[in-house]
Amino acid sequence: MSWFTDWAAYLPQMLVGLRMSLYIAFVSVVLGYPLGLVLGLTVNSKNFAARAISLAIVEIGRGAPALVILYIFYYGLPKFGISMEAVTAACVGLVWNAAAYASEIMRAGFQSVDRGQLEASNALGLSRRDTFVRIIMPQGIRSAIPGLMGLAIQMFQGTSLAFAITVPELMKAADEIGGRNFNYLETFMLAGLCYAAITLPATWITVFFEKRMKRAYA
Amino acid sequence: MNTHRLKTIGALSAAAMTVAVSITACGGPTSASNASCTPKHSGIQTVTPGKLTVGVIDIPPYSSYNSGNPTGVDISIVSKIAKDECLAVSFEQASYADAIQSIGGNSIDLAVGSIAVTATREKVVDFSASIYVESMGVTTRIGATTVAEVEKAGGKVGTVEGYNEIADLKKIFGDRLITYPSSVELKADFDNGRLVASFDAYGVSATEYKGVDGVTVALGTAKPDPRISALTRPPEDGFPLTKDNTSLKQALDDGITSQHQDGTIGKLLTGAGLTDALGNVSKTQYVSP
Numbered sequence: 001m002s003w004f005t006d007w008a009a010y011l012p013q014m015l016v017g018l019r020m021s022l023y024i025a026f027v028s029v030v031l032g033y034p035l036g037l038v039l040g041l042t043v044n045s046k047n048f049a050a051r052a053i054s055l056a057i058v059e060i061g062r063g064a065p066a067l068v069i070l071y072i073f074y075y076g077l078p079k080f081g082i083s084m085e086a087v088t089a090a091c092v093g094l095v096w097n098a099a100a101y102a103s104e105i106m107r108a109g110f111q112s113v114d115r116g117q118l119e120a121s122n123a124l125g126l127s128r129r130d131t132f133v134r135i136i137m138p139q140g141i142r143s144a145i146p147g148l149m150g151l152a153i154q155m156f157q158g159t160s161l162a163f164a165i166t167v168p169e170l171m172k173a174a175d176e177i178g179g180r181n182f183n184y185l186e187t188f189m190l191a192g193l194c195y196a197a198i199t200l201p202a203t204w205i206t207v208f209f210e211k212r213m214k215r216a217y218a
Numbered sequence: 219m220n221t222h223r224l225k226t227i228g229a230l231s232a233a234a235m236t237v238a239v240s241i242t243a244c245g246g247p248t249s250a251s252n253a254s255c256t257p258k259h260s261g262i263q264t265v266t267p268g269k270l271t272v273g274v275i276d277i278p279p280y281s282s283y284n285s286g287n288p289t290g291v292d293i294s295i296v297s298k299i300a301k302d303e304c305l306a307v308s309f310e311q312a313s314y315a316d317a318i319q320s321i322g323g324n325s326i327d328l329a330v331g332s333i334a335v336t337a338t339r340e341k342v343v344d345f346s347a348s349i350y351v352e353s354m355g356v357t358t359r360i361g362a363t364t365v366a367e368v369e370k371a372g373g374k375v376g377t378v379e380g381y382n383e384i385a386d387l388k389k390i391f392g393d394r395l396i397t398y399p400s401s402v403e404l405k406a407d408f409d410n411g412r413l414v415a416s417f418d419a420y421g422v423s424a425t426e427y428k429g430v431d432g433v434t435v436a437l438g439t440a441k442p443d444p445r446i447s448a449l450t451r452p453p454e455d456g457f458p459l460t461k462d463n464t465s466l467k468q469a470l471d472d473g474i475t476s477q478h479q480d481g482t483i484g485k486l487l488t489g490a491g492l493t494d495a496l497g498n499v500s501k502t503q504y505v506s507p
Contacts, residue, residue: 179380
């Protein structure tokens with residue numbers, strides 16, 4: 001049998017896994033980015049407790065490998081009586097990871113806004129909240145968008161780690177098929193193509209947006 | 219002065235790194251062969267002449283890399299064969315996936331770690347003669363000894379990816395069945411209380427839960443469930459090796475047969491806390507579908 005014939009046989013199981021990978025990536029981004037925005041703001045808070053907690057969340061989320069976080073959530077927390085389903089644990093772990101990175105991207109975006117605009121807002125008597133919501137955030141988020149889109153692609157790729165905590169996603173589907181027939185090369189090649197089918201168009205969209213935004217700023 | 223010192227530290231670090239990388243690149247522990255030794259078979263082809271390179275999958279008590287000091291039933295069998303063939307042995311840590319790729323890519327000669335001989339796998343690699351029968355263990359905290367009893371008890375059950383019985387277990391348990399990358403994760407989740415039962419290789423579970431109160435490990439083949447073909451006709455395990463390496467296959471086959479006949483394999487199994495009945499393989503190798 002040729003690779004293509006084998007791939008046709010593997011594809012249905014792979015697509016079920018791909019759907020799960022997309023679901024986890026979607027949850028990570030949809031919940032992780034707003035949480036990242038909150039963390040990006042509280043990291044600079046004047047309140048020491050809020051600042052310290054946010055900083056700890058961000059630094060652990062960025063510093064610890066996502067796989068370690070997933071293992072802790074799924075295999076570690078039950079020791080303390082907290083037991084989650086594998087998919088829930090994967091979502092929680094990757095939301096944390098996404099939030100930590102997104103917070104830094106957004107913070108960098110906010111800081112890229114010209115300081116003169118802040119001074120102008122002060123001169124106009126705008127409140128701190130109005131200055132942030134009307135002046136800083138729209139421009140900061142705009143410059144953070146390419147980074148956030150890139151992060152979304154990384155999060156999708158990162159869903160492959162959920163395989164280690166028994167989530168039936170794409171990588172696990174490939175591993176199951178490979179374990180049955182020992183054709184690991186052709187199985188993982190197909191898994192790679194499935195990932196690429198999502199990440200390549202997503203990368204092109206990111207590049208397109210970057211170009212559009214450069215033109216808008218020009 | 220400081221710059222000079224930093225340069226010195228940098229140079230020493232680079233040298234240390236180079237040495238470390240070189241040592242790592244040389245692979246795992248190697249036992250030397252004897253130059254005056256007469257091999258039982260001549261002209262055995264190996265990846266590195268005079269050396270048998272073995273991928274070790276962690277699945278105690280069958281094989282464990284054990285931080286560079288491999289132990290286990292399979293390790294003892296392979297080491298004896300290598301000694302009889304006057305070959306040095308080099309052990310390298312491996313997983314199921316990379317061991318098979320490494321055999322195909324001629325990086326290692328064979329892999330050890332309770333690997334069932336199946337018709338599908340034989341399309342990719344050759345297998346040595348059968349070493350022992352692979353029997354599934356039924357591990358529970360509720361005293362269940364059969365799959366049917368576990369089925370009635372309800373709750374989630376787990377097994378390890380790549381095992382032959384997965385398809386049949388899936389039919390019985392459906393979404394209640396969770397598959398794990400290895401026995402380590404399966405045990406972690408069983409210990410966490412997520413699983414009512416764990417279906418792992420009997421040898422693995424018997425070792426893991428030896429002397430643990432409240433946990434029962436039953437031999438799946440003792441009261442075989444007719445719905446699981448791997449229990450009614452359990453698979454036999456062999457060493458996967460490079461396809462068409464007939465000289466190595468012959469040496470392995472003869473070595474294993476001889477160790478069956480002189481009782482070595484039986485003793486190794488009982489020494490590992492298992493029953494020597496697992497060593498009763500069929501005369502003509504049984505290849506699972």
